[in-house]
Amino acid sequence: MPGELPPAGATWSERRRRALADPAMRAAVAKSTRSLADKKEAAFAAYPAGEAMRKRAVIARRGSLARLDTLLDELTRQIEARGGHVSRAAGPADVGRYVLDVARQRGVGRVVKSKSMATEEIALNEQLEEAGLHVRETDLGEYIIQLAGERPAHILVPASHKTRQQVRTLFDEEATRCAVSPPTGDATAELTAFARRQLREDFLAADMGISGGNFLVAETGTLVLITNEGNGRMTTSLPRVHIAVVGIDKIVATWMDLHDLLQQPALSGTGQRLSTYTTFITGPRREGELDGPEEFHLVLLDNGRHELLGSEFEDVLACIRCGACLNVCPVFRTIGGQAYGSMYSGPIGVVLTPLLGGLDRAPELPKSACALCYACADACPMEIELPRHILALRRTEIERSMEPWTVRLTFELWGRFWANPAGFRFTGRMARLGQRIYMRDGRLQGAPGLVGGWTATRDAPPLARESFHEWWRRRRRASRAGT
Amino acid sequence: MTRHANAESPRGANGDAALVEEFVENWRGLDGDAWIASGGRDAVRRAIGEAVKAMVGDGEPETRRRALAWATADLASLELPGLLAEQGLDYVPWPSGSGGRGTADLPVATDDRDSGADVAGAEAAAPSSAGLQALAASSDLGITTCSWVVAETGTIALYATPATGRLPSLLPTAHLALVRPSQIVKTVADGLRLLADYMAQHGGPPSAVNLISGPSRSADIEGDLAVGVHGPRRAGVIIGDW
Numbered sequence: 001m002p003g004e005l006p007p008a009g010a011t012w013s014e015r016r017r018r019a020l021a022d023p024a025m026r027a028a029v030a031k032s033t034r035s036l037a038d039k040k041e042a043a044f045a046a047y048p049a050g051e052a053m054r055k056r057a058v059i060a061r062r063g064s065l066a067r068l069d070t071l072l073d074e075l076t077r078q079i080e081a082r083g084g085h086v087s088r089a090a091g092p093a094d095v096g097r098y099v100l101d102v103a104r105q106r107g108v109g110r111v112v113k114s115k116s117m118a119t120e121e122i123a124l125n126e127q128l129e130e131a132g133l134h135v136r137e138t139d140l141g142e143y144i145i146q147l148a149g150e151r152p153a154h155i156l157v158p159a160s161h162k163t164r165q166q167v168r169t170l171f172d173e174e175a176t177r178c179a180v181s182p183p184t185g186d187a188t189a190e191l192t193a194f195a196r197r198q199l200r201e202d203f204l205a206a207d208m209g210i211s212g213g214n215f216l217v218a219e220t221g222t223l224v225l226i227t228n229e230g231n232g233r234m235t236t237s238l239p240r241v242h243i244a245v246v247g248i249d250k251i252v253a254t255w256m257d258l259h260d261l262l263q264q265p266a267l268s269g270t271g272q273r274l275s276t277y278t279t280f281i282t283g284p285r286r287e288g289e290l291d292g293p294e295e296f297h298l299v300l301l302d303n304g305r306h307e308l309l310g311s312e313f314e315d316v317l318a319c320i321r322c323g324a325c326l327n328v329c330p331v332f333r334t335i336g337g338q339a340y341g342s343m344y345s346g347p348i349g350v351v352l353t354p355l356l357g358g359l360d361r362a363p364e365l366p367k368s369a370c371a372l373c374y375a376c377a378d379a380c381p382m383e384i385e386l387p388r389h390i391l392a393l394r395r396t397e398i399e400r401s402m403e404p405w406t407v408r409l410t411f412e413l414w415g416r417f418w419a420n421p422a423g424f425r426f427t428g429r430m431a432r433l434g435q436r437i438y439m440r441d442g443r444l445q446g447a448p449g450l451v452g453g454w455t456a457t458r459d460a461p462p463l464a465r466e467s468f469h470e471w472w473r474r475r476r477r478a479s480r481a482g483t
Numbered sequence: 484m485t486r487h488a489n490a491e492s493p494r495g496a497n498g499d500a501a502l503v504e505e506f507v508e509n510w511r512g513l514d515g516d517a518w519i520a521s522g523g524r525d526a527v528r529r530a531i532g533e534a535v536k537a538m539v540g541d542g543e544p545e546t547r548r549r550a551l552a553w554a555t556a557d558l559a560s561l562e563l564p565g566l567l568a569e570q571g572l573d574y575v576p577w578p579s580g581s582g583g584r585g586t587a588d589l590p591v592a593t594d595d596r597d598s599g600a601d602v603a604g605a606e607a608a609a610p611s612s613a614g615l616q617a618l619a620a621s622s623d624l625g626i627t628t629c630s631w632v633v634a635e636t637g638t639i640a641l642y643a644t645p646a647t648g649r650l651p652s653l654l655p656t657a658h659l660a661l662v663r664p665s666q667i668v669k670t671v672a673d674g675l676r677l678l679a680d681y682m683a684q685h686g687g688p689p690s691a692v693n694l695i696s697g698p699s700r701s702a703d704i705e706g707d708l709a710v711g712v713h714g715p716r717r718a719g720v721i722i723g724d725w
Contacts, residue, residue, distance in 0.1 A: 032706045049635070049670070082687065140712055141703035157703055164705050192701065192709040199713065204616055220687050230653065230699035230714025237649045237691070238616055255679060259672040263636070270702070274636040274671065276513070277714065278694040286690050288645035290578060290615055 003304025005357030008341025012364035019339040032160035039271025060257035078221025082283030092122035115139035116212025120343040153337030156323035209235035213246035242293035249317035269322035325376035347376035366393035509637030513697030520723030552626035625651030643691035
């Protein structure tokens with residue numbers, strides 16, 4: 001059984017149309033992705049040790065996945081031995097039920113959250129808000145997205161599609177709602193100061209903190225949390241109860257595995273050598289400690305992950321959510337994250353969304369949201385074979401006959417003709433015949449059927465008058481005649 | 484813990500200078516402040532004075548300034564209360580949970596920043612937590628030591644124990660950490676090996692370990708760097724022996 005993801009909202013063509021009609025968003029996305037991709041490249045260039053660690057980290061990650069079940073048991077034992085609680089959740093409803101149970105038992109009214117893709121995946125905020133809890137996202141980008149009522153547009157920088165003017169408007173509205181003074185201007189420092197002041201109050205008033213997790217270390221039951229803003233530390237240090245919701249794929253066996261992994265999200269994500277705050281959390285506060293949460297809960301989220309173990313897609317579970325594949329993807333750079341209709345966008349989203357949510361949830365992503373340029377394969381620090389997976393998902397879709405018969409017939413005939421030299425030469429001759437009629441101003445226009453549909457939005461350069469084969473044969477004949 | 488890191492330090496004194504230089508360069512590159520105090524206890528005390536002036540000097544003049552410091556034996560020899568008073572700061576020690584002073588005799592936070600603190604007051608154990616949080620949040624400076632330091636990433640590591648709480652490095656407007664040169668190692672893996680030694684001795688890691696690389700930052704608005712988002716606006720280190 002695959003897992004369950006929130007619905008995409010609008011249709012693919014509607015989402016795509018909306019994205020292409022938003023030049024401000026597209027400019028912002030183009031700028032932020034290029035900047036992050038450049039920073040990643042510069043970071044590795046200036047730090048050769050980073051590349052050596054990356055190669056070892058891939059091995060560590062794959063090795064841990066190979067014995068995931070054993071490690072989950074060990075992790076659970078370790079956390080429980082230190083006074084923490086562990087729960088396994090098959091899908092969104094299980095997490096919601098568990099969190100709400102804890103909230104009810106502990107009299108929780110206010111929740112602060114640090115950025116977590118796992119909780120986006122299961123729409124946890126909606127579940128908690130429906131039950132009457134006050135939930136506040138505290139990562140600056142997530143806070144902006146929450147105020148805008150949107151979903152994150154990038155794994156790492158969720159509000160990178162917003163301009164500072166749009167952010168200021170959102171903050172002004174929030175200031176009016178809360179009856180506090182608005183930001184003094186739209187400079188980054190002024191906007192940040194407003195968010196800091198507002199969110200500081202939320203942190204100090206919260207009864208429960210919900211975080212995700214970057215890694216889990218099985219041998220000691222340790223949660224590894226990486227942030228730059230410090231909201232992760234606040235969320236896991238101040239409220240009475242801390243609940244971490246983490247995908248089962250985040251587990252590594254030992255601290256030795258972590259040696260090489262720990263810097264990878266920063267190096268590939270933002271080009272830092274290490275994120276500003278890296279926190280290792282092992283259970284709740286101990287006897288004699290005056291700060292830290294009184295209760296620590298870990299919810300291990302499956303949601304379709306376990307099924308990928310042992311499949312051709314297993315390496316997808318090695319993803320560290322750095323966003324490097326998004327930043328180099330020409331499709332992502334053109335349409336931005338929200339057009340994907342999933343919290344996982346870009347190449348990893350094209351693969352992960354149908355794998356976790358079922359191919360019916362997003363058949364359009366493998367089919368249409370990839371140009372097979374392989375830039376993501378080069379960018380992925382965990383060496384996940386994203387293009388191969390995208391092709392495999394396309395194949396599955398075709399095998400399930402989800403394509404219209406015209407498309408299937410065209411490709412079937414194309415395949416037959418091109419399977420032998422005579423057929424290949426024949427199609428070339430026919431195409432050259434055809435282009436005499438439909439070639440205008442140096443490009444193919446108005447041809448019937450699928451060809452016309454293809455060229456309506458793309459330029460097809462004319463075929464040469466003489467094919468390479470013909471030219472080669474003529475040249476050999478001429479040279480033989482000459483000798 | 485500092486003793487521990489000293490004892491396990493993998494290099495001789497000759498290696499220290501290069502590591503100090505590398506750490507300071509990387510820490511400053513992350514917008515952290517750094518003072519090198521070579522010359523023993525007096526030099527370190529002088530550097531603390533300079534750091535306080537630089538890091539909390541720009542506050543509003545009418546509010547009383549406060550520094551919240553770990554009350555460890557290691558820091559006691561620096562006689563912080565007198566030193567901070569010279570800079571116009573009240574010294575508040577982090578109350579040690581077991582055996583130390585209780586939370587009852589802590590100074591009460593007096594400004595508006597503690598208004599949200601009593602929301603959690605329904606729970607029996609909560610008031611002391613909320614009071615401590617309000618105290619830390621209304622402090623201008625947190626002073627701590629650290630367990631080890633990574634040169635190539637510009638990182639300091641702090642272990643949470645009863646005497647070395649999490650809040651002084653988190654909630655005050657600025658955080659100042661005292662670093663001994665012998666605590667500096669080259670790589671993150673070197674640091675994690677020191678943590679492994681701690682785990683071997685204590686049967687596991689502390690409840691929380693925080694690796695801190697400069698002041699808090701974000702690039703969430705148009706990719707433009709903002710320093711001081713949720714955590715301390717300024718993060719400083721003083722490197723010296725005392």
